[in-house]
Amino acid sequence: GSTIGIIGGGQLGRMLAMAAARLGYRTVILEPQADCPAAQVANEQIVAAYDDPDALERLAELSDVITYEFENVPVDAAETLNETTPVFPPPEALKVSQDRVTEKRFLNKAGIPTAQWRIVENEGDLEAALLAFEGKGILKTRRFGYDGKGQVKFSGAKGEDAKAGFAAIGSVPSILEGLVDFTREISVIAARDAAGNIRIYDIAENVHRDGILATSTVPASVSSTIAGLAADSAHKLLAALNYVGVLGMEFFVLANGTLLANEFAPRVHNSGHWTEAACAVSQFEQHIRAVAGLPLGDTRRHSDCVMENLIGDDVAKLPAILAESGAVVHLYGKADARPGRKMGHVTRITKRL
Ligand code: ATP
Ligand code: MG
Ligand code: MG
Numbered sequence: 001g002s003t004i005g006i007i008g009g010g011q012l013g014r015m016l017a018m019a020a021a022r023l024g025y026r027t028v029i030l031e032p033q034a035d036c037p038a039a040q041v042a043n044e045q046i047v048a049a050y051d052d053p054d055a056l057e058r059l060a061e062l063s064d065v066i067t068y069e070f071e072n073v074p075v076d077a078a079e080t081l082n083e084t085t086p087v088f089p090p091p092e093a094l095k096v097s098q099d100r101v102t103e104k105r106f107l108n109k110a111g112i113p114t115a116q117w118r119i120v121e122n123e124g125d126l127e128a129a130l131l132a133f134e135g136k137g138i139l140k141t142r143r144f145g146y147d148g149k150g151q152v153k154f155s156g157a158k159g160e161d162a163k164a165g166f167a168a169i170g171s172v173p174s175i176l177e178g179l180v181d182f183t184r185e186i187s188v189i190a191a192r193d194a195a196g197n198i199r200i201y202d203i204a205e206n207v208h209r210d211g212i213l214a215t216s217t218v219p220a221s222v223s224s225t226i227a228g229l230a231a232d233s234a235h236k237l238l239a240a241l242n243y244v245g246v247l248g249m250e251f252f253v254l255a256n257g258t259l260l261a262n263e264f265a266p267r268v269h270n271s272g273h274w275t276e277a278a279c280a281v282s283q284f285e286q287h288i289r290a291v292a293g294l295p296l297g298d299t300r301r302h303s304d305c306v307m308e309n310l311i312g313d314d315v316a317k318l319p320a321i322l323a324e325s326g327a328v329v330h331l332y333g334k335a336d337a338r339p340g341r342k343m344g345h346v347t348r349i350t351k352r353l
Contacts, residue, residue, distance in 0.1 A: 002026060003043075004292065005063030005085070007050060007077075009036030011332040011342060012069035012268050015276075017041040019284035025292065028062045030055055037332045038069075051077045060085040067245060067291045071097045071265055072144060088194075088244040088291040093266035096241070099142045100175045103263060110240040112233045112261045115252070116178040122171075126162040129176040130154060136179040141169050147340070148211015155179070180260060182252035186220045189272035190234040191286045191296055192243045199286070199299045200234055201279065203227050204271045204307075206250070212340065216271040216307040218278065222253055229259040237264060246287035248272055270342075274307040275299075277328035277347035304351040310344040312337050321346050 004020050006013045009031025017027040017038050027042040034047050044062070048055030051074045059066065059081065066087045068078070071094060078091035096106045104114050118129035120139065130137060134156060141150035152165045156179075166174070185208070189201040205220035206213055220227070234249050248269025250262040268283045276282035281289070281297025289296055310317070315337050321327055331344035 005066035008069035009038035011037045013038035015284045089266045120174045137176045142173045180252045184253045187250045187271040188234045191246045192238040199296045201299045245290045278303040278305045303349045307347045312339040315343045
């Protein structure tokens with residue numbers, strides 16, 4: 001096939017479209033917002049809602065294979081498309097990852113440990129769950145949370161109110177996770193092709209600020225045992241999902257050497273942006289290779305590096321960043337630098353190997 005359909009037109013769609021172009025593919029994006037980051041790069045845009053039946057039919061007609069850049073693509077839409085045009089990663093991966101309860105269940109069933117968790121449908125459930133977790137936990141909406149939105153932390157302090165906490169997330173179906181006392185957070189970017197071959201990038205160590213990823217550092221300062229556990233978990237998950245494409249998986253590392261999975265995203269991942277600066281084949285090219293049926297590429301790292309997200313008015317630092325040597329800058333073409341908005345990222349090469 002020679003045209004790749006991409007659902008979603010944000011920065012991840014933009015970078016996928018760039019990688020596709022480099023491999024000689026055309027791209028069509030489906031995105032309701034006309035002036036989206038991917039529009040500047042894709043060959044064609046269908047400006048319509050993600051579940052618009054006519055738009056989906058047109059996307060299927062124009063595309064040889066369809067992928068997506070965010071996990072909230074309507075599952076029905078992905079399944080309908082998949083009847084006529086292959087959709088990768090498989091819609092099942094969307095379905096599982098869209099709901100934190102189905103996600104945790106799936107991970108646990110695949111033999112991947114997570115924080116303990118309880119379903120919360122109402123205030124009573126939350127009170128009972130907090131009691132079971134000694135007052136400590138993070139309440140999260142089951143669906144649509146990102147960048148730490150839709151979360152309330154209970155630290156076990158006196159006076160914390162289940163009623164107010166549940167109201168604060170909008171009294172919607174949610175999950176209480178045990179509060180993990182982690183020493184660091186790491187992530188794995190892994191790829192699987194249709195034949196079942198798996199390639200994994202080196203593990204990144206991630207720091208979040210205000211719930212948003214701030215930096216990813218490679219190599220992560222973790223033992224080879226922890227790195228091995230993370231890679232094993234990714235293998236298990238990719239196989240269990242019969243996955244095709246790139247997937248990002250987040251973990252907590254505990255002081256006692258335990259590794260707990262936090263969540264996964266069935267797509268390229270912010271903590272994998274460093275691969276464009278420090279690997280021969282970036283996560284974006286890897287994803288395009290996997291969904292287009294090309295052989296997977298080399299995931300070896302040729303440099304140590306630190307990726308920093310440029311969020312909101314961080315872009316004011318650009319003149320200085322552009323003057324640095326060894327800084328690989330990537331901007332998303334967004335005009336309006338609102339607070340908390342991801343405007344671009346810079347990967348600083350810290351050591352050539
Ligand atoms: P993303 O933008 O990565 O999709 P998200 O909104 O889905 O974020 P999570 O990744 O679940 O949110 O949580 C955001 C951050 O909050 C985590 O990276 C971690 O720092 C902290 N956190 C989440 N869950 C827990 C937990 N159970 N215990 C301790 N800290 C947690
Ligand atoms: Mg998430
Ligand atoms: Mg996360």
